[in-house]
Amino acid sequence: MLEIENLHAGYRRVRVLHDVTLSVATGEAVGVLGPNGAGKTTLLRAIAGICSVYGGSIVLAGQALDGKPDHERAALGVAHVPEGRRVWPSLTVEENLMMGAWRLPSAERKRELHQLLDYVIDHFPRLRERLQARAAVLSGGEQQMLAIGRALMSKPRLLLVDEPSIGLAPIMVEAVMEALRRLRQNQDLSIILVEQRTQELIDLCDRIYILSRGRMIDAGRKREMLTREAIEAAYFEGR
Template sequence: MSIDNIVNSVNTTDSSLSVAGLTAFYGASQVLFGIDLEVGRGQCMALLGRNGAGKSTTMKAIAGIMPSIAKKISLEGNDIDGLPPYRIARAGLAFVPEDRQVFPEHSVEDNLTLAAKAGSALRHEGREDWTLDRIYHAFPLLLPLRTRLAGQLSGGEQQMLVIGRALMGNPTLLLLDEPSEGLAPVIVQQIAVQIGALRKAGTTILLAEQNMHFCLHVASHVAVIDKGRIVYCDSAQALRNNDEIKRRYLSV
């Protein structure tokens, strides 16, 4: 499906995130060239691409962590373009970076509770707030570790912790940057199960990955990025059947 068609199809439904003309530089080097992206409410969209294609840069620009220029970045209809990261977070966006960034000298439970924020928007939609009990139910491996220092956790345990910590802020949109990177296959499977459960619960997710098989297992929609440009958008099922796009932009 063409990019224009997929954008128009998302615009006919409720849009959680809308990005138009997103451009970013590292010094004098331009790395994003007019990114257009729409994530519908309740969707799980995967931003797929090879290493260096611009996935993490796109996520950081949306979250306000790196400077960027855009025609529009809106979250739930509210303009967040140019806002500092803490205001974007307060607006309802939660960002889980690829390097996780736990608070290593604090316990698992401390890491979770420090991020707690009421989710009035979720209650308005008839959805429950995320609480400690819900986090431990969603990520049962964290419960027996609740008093352990976060710096003593394995990579997979830390990944579950930072996703749980992000959810404690009751976001309207969850950004996950390379959630499967560096993890053992069995842990990747567990992360996939949890993302699938979040999707079924109505959580809107944008995840950046180069693990195509992982993404096609959990995502409802995909956008492929190559050299800082979106080159393909469609449903996950459509990408499964499109060998040409997979070969051209996603094969190693």
């Protein structure tokens, strides 16, 4: 469903990713591990169209994304949940969720809006009783659920989730990860998850890539074959 080949990306004159290749099948969850500064966030931004790409190709469902701006990629089914959540604090939970559906064609949005809202609330039941609360008063975990839910309102084919556990209490980390596990039941949704919590990533994803210093050093191994030595090598090499 997603094919990335020989990707070089970064920010202006700073090259962060070098010759990165990655694939994700329809309905598959793929994890990306690596030390801080390895380029994991840049990889998601390159797919979403919010950083510079200097070479290589990104193809989604047979359609090249090269040169397309972020809003066109979103319309094609790419939804990005950035690190730090970034919800609109002055809007209510419901208003934040509705904003996620703006990319849908108007007729489709009018027809399916409440169905999409129910779908999100089913996956994040904690938000049901908070629909009329301003996002600013939510806990960090609830804001993370809201950020993921807002992305789901756009009916994505590919969900990019960047470090969803950062700053959360352990009980909220488990709640967010459980919601992502439930999303795995949607066979039409593919997920790329960047996460520092190694065990949670391995438990949730079908395959794992290890990124270090902007290069893939372990390419898409099935989680059953991922060894502690491979993980440790990535982190030590990245220092």
